[in-house]
Amino acid sequence: MSDNIESHLSENRVFKPSKEFSKNARIKSMAQYKRMHKESIEKPGVFWAREAKELTWQKKWTKPLDWKAPYAKWFVGGKLNVCENCVDRHLTNGRANKAAIIWEGEPGESRNLTYRQLHREVCQFANVLLAQGIKSKDRVLIYMPMVPEAVIAMLACARIGAVHSVVFGGFSAESIVDRLSDCKAKAVVTADGGYRRGGVVPLKANVDEALKKYKAVDTVIVHQRIGDKIPMKRGRDVYWHDEAAKVSAKHEAKAFDSEHPLFILYTSGSTGKPKGILHTSGGYLTSTYSTCKYIFDMQDDDVYWCTADVGWVTGHSYITYGPLANGVTQVMYEGAPNHPDFGRFWDIVEKYSVTIFYTAPTAIRAFIKAGDQFPDSRDLSSLRLLGTVGEPINPEAWMWYHEKIGGGRCPIVDTWWQTETGAIMISPLPGCTPTKPGTATLPFFGVDAAILDETGEECGPNEGGKLVIRKPWPSMLRSIYGDKKRYRDTYWNDYTGMYTAGDGARTDKQGNFWIVGRLDDVLNVSGHRLGTAEVESALVEHKAVAESAVVGRPHEIKGQGVVAFVTVKGNVKTSDALAKELRNHVGKVIGAIAKPDEIHFTPSLPKTRSGKIMRRLLKELVATGGISGNITTLEDYSVIADLQKNLKK
Numbered sequence: 001m002s003d004n005i006e007s008h009l010s011e012n013r014v015f016k017p018s019k020e021f022s023k024n025a026r027i028k029s030m031a032q033y034k035r036m037h038k039e040s041i042e043k044p045g046v047f048w049a050r051e052a053k054e055l056t057w058q059k060k061w062t063k064p065l066d067w068k069a070p071y072a073k074w075f076v077g078g079k080l081n082v083c084e085n086c087v088d089r090h091l092t093n094g095r096a097n098k099a100a101i102i103w104e105g106e107p108g109e110s111r112n113l114t115y116r117q118l119h120r121e122v123c124q125f126a127n128v129l130l131a132q133g134i135k136s137k138d139r140v141l142i143y144m145p146m147v148p149e150a151v152i153a154m155l156a157c158a159r160i161g162a163v164h165s166v167v168f169g170g171f172s173a174e175s176i177v178d179r180l181s182d183c184k185a186k187a188v189v190t191a192d193g194g195y196r197r198g199g200v201v202p203l204k205a206n207v208d209e210a211l212k213k214y215k216a217v218d219t220v221i222v223h224q225r226i227g228d229k230i231p232m233k234r235g236r237d238v239y240w241h242d243e244a245a246k247v248s249a250k251h252e253a254k255a256f257d258s259e260h261p262l263f264i265l266y267t268s269g270s271t272g273k274p275k276g277i278l279h280t281s282g283g284y285l286t287s288t289y290s291t292c293k294y295i296f297d298m299q300d301d302d303v304y305w306c307t308a309d310v311g312w313v314t315g316h317s318y319i320t321y322g323p324l325a326n327g328v329t330q331v332m333y334e335g336a337p338n339h340p341d342f343g344r345f346w347d348i349v350e351k352y353s354v355t356i357f358y359t360a361p362t363a364i365r366a367f368i369k370a371g372d373q374f375p376d377s378r379d380l381s382s383l384r385l386l387g388t389v390g391e392p393i394n395p396e397a398w399m400w401y402h403e404k405i406g407g408g409r410c411p412i413v414d415t416w417w418q419t420e421t422g423a424i425m426i427s428p429l430p431g432c433t434p435t436k437p438g439t440a441t442l443p444f445f446g447v448d449a450a451i452l453d454e455t456g457e458e459c460g461p462n463e464g465g466k467l468v469i470r471k472p473w474p475s476m477l478r479s480i481y482g483d484k485k486r487y488r489d490t491y492w493n494d495y496t497g498m499y500t501a502g503d504g505a506r507t508d509k510q511g512n513f514w515i516v517g518r519l520d521d522v523l524n525v526s527g528h529r530l531g532t533a534e535v536e537s538a539l540v541e542h543k544a545v546a547e548s549a550v551v552g553r554p555h556e557i558k559g560q561g562v563v564a565f566v567t568v569k570g571n572v573k574t575s576d577a578l579a580k581e582l583r584n585h586v587g588k589v590i591g592a593i594a595k596p597d598e599i600h601f602t603p604s605l606p607k608t609r610s611g612k613i614m615r616r617l618l619k620e621l622v623a624t625g626g627i628s629g630n631i632t633t634l635e636d637y638s639v640i641a642d643l644q645k646n647l648k649k
């Protein structure tokens with residue numbers, strides 16, 4: 001395999017769950033895990049049918065799986081309502097008056113929604129959507145702050161069979177335009193704003209700007225979070241509360257086919273155009289339900305908190321669908337982790353006695369940097385289980401998380417998965433799996449993960465290769481919305497009948513999976529997948545820019561930082577002011593997370609004789625300051641010397 005996916009970590013610290021944790025957990029021993037995993041791989045239909053049966057189906061399926069690679073249908077012929085499973089069924093199983101969502105706004109206010117109250121709100125909003133003419137399979141774009149209404153809007157769409165596409169509130173107006181036009185959305189649900197780091201994010205204003213370019217949206221429903229007077233376009237924009245007052249709070253959940261589309265979520269790939277990952281209903285819900293049950297070991301008295309934004313897949317699967325299908329109580333927080341200071345998360349853990357806490361390595365690194373005084377001065381003794389997601393966790397960050405946040409007693413589930421996989425694929429089970437800092441350990445039930453070399457042979461222990469999933473699983477993506485060819489080319493082209501994740505990885509002697517990172521031109525910035533090509537397109541769009549190449553550089557907090565090399569047009573003068581302008585331009589086109597940390601102006605970029613930019617060289621140059629590999633294909637050697645000089649400045 002190529003040298004860029006070699007891994008040099010060797011980690012020998014092993015942490016086993018305590019006897020007490022194992023005793024109360026659903027999966028109590030490795031023998032039990034191995035038995036169930038074997039069954040789930042040999043007889044996936046039997047295993048998954050048993051899981052799916054714990055949900056409410058209005059019509060039972062005739063066959064668990066129909067697999068014609070690369071297209072899967074799960075629970076064929078079955079009918080269910082995803083929203084009914086997340087909300088209604090808890091009204092009759094003793095959870096009606098249990099808190100579903102405990103919400104805290106960034107300014108400090110708190111709101112509690114029981115399952116019964118959530119049901120009322122969701123039914124009412126489903127009726128609002130229907131009154132606005134939204135029908136089954138219509139696409140609804142949701143662009144919201146982290147408020148319960150975001151979850152309510154998602155559930156209401158699911159309830160009436162509409163397909164939601166949530167766009168992260170940190171994305172720009174132009175990103176909304178791309179997504180709106182790709183999925184051809186009919187309506188937008190947004191808010192007048194949301195609080196973030198003490199300021200207001202102008203969500204509605206961004207929607208207004210986007211809708212100047214994409215005009216096929218008939219309805220914009222605006223949740224009033226801030227309360228300031230904002231422009232409302234007559235005939236198009238309506239307030240959520242005004243419309244809710246006009247409709248009933250009764251709505252009966254109709255059943256939809258198990259393969260009915262549930263949502264489209266955009267994620268970055270190696271080309272400039274984001275991919276609309278399509279997920280459907282029965283299989284997705286079964287996997288998210290089941291992973292919450294076994295991996296987070298959700299129990300009825302847990303208070304669970306996932307710090308992700310609903311705009312990412314983690315928010316879809318582990319705020320909205322999985323936890324609510326399990327009937328758990330969860331905390332939802334609107335704002336930034338460091339507002340007013342880095343103690344905010346720990347205040348929330350203490351205040352609501354959070355028991356299960358799920359966050360990202362980038363947040364953990366930021367907390368480490370902020371100092372131990374923040375967690376040390378809070379009572380975190382309610383915590384019993386910790387999780388991470390989004391990127392490999394550095395062993396030292398794992399240790400800090402274990403000791404400082406988990407008090408040395410909480411198992412850590414390092415969960416590997418993707419927007420495409422819909423649910424967690426590789427992770428410890430907290431009651432049985434011995435964990436080592438830095439590995440996501442073993443495949444979940446039904447997940448046939450392997451590491452293959454270029455020829456399709458399985459790699460031996462500690463040999464780096466490509467991570468693949470050899471069998472279909474219920475929450476797998478069904479396609480890239482509107483682009484079956486790209487779906488097949490991106491995920492199913494490397495090895496016949498197998499899903500390629502795009503990650504490099506290795507296993508150790510115990511079979512633990514160590515994820516090394518992306519193999520394609522995709523950066524992982526603060527756990528967000530960002531295509532280098534997207535950032536390059538944004539830069540080239542600027543009138544001063546002739547050409548650009550974007551690469552990642554290891555970054556202490558963000559995991560990877562964005563470094564842009566830019567060649568300007570003939571008569572343009574480079575300056576710090578231009579660099580600043582370009583950074584802001586990228587922020588405007590994509591969103592603040594994509595702003596380059598560094599911009600280097602250069603008279604030319606290193607290219608092959610055939611004119612391809614050699615990003616590999618740039619990557620090495622920014623990481624090490626030099627070039628070690630083969631540069632015989634480089635067209636003009638002097639470019640490298642110039643760049644080196646430039647970087648030293």
Ligand code: PRX
Pocket residue numbers: 267313314388389390391392393414415416417418419420440501502503515517518524527528529
């Ligand atoms: O590279 C892997 C990394 O994040 C990618 C998926 O990104 P996205 O679709 O945005 O979803 C993130 C949340 C599920 C993967 O291809 N990744 C995710 N979790 C881990 C990880 N890398 C290592 N360890 C993880 N636990």
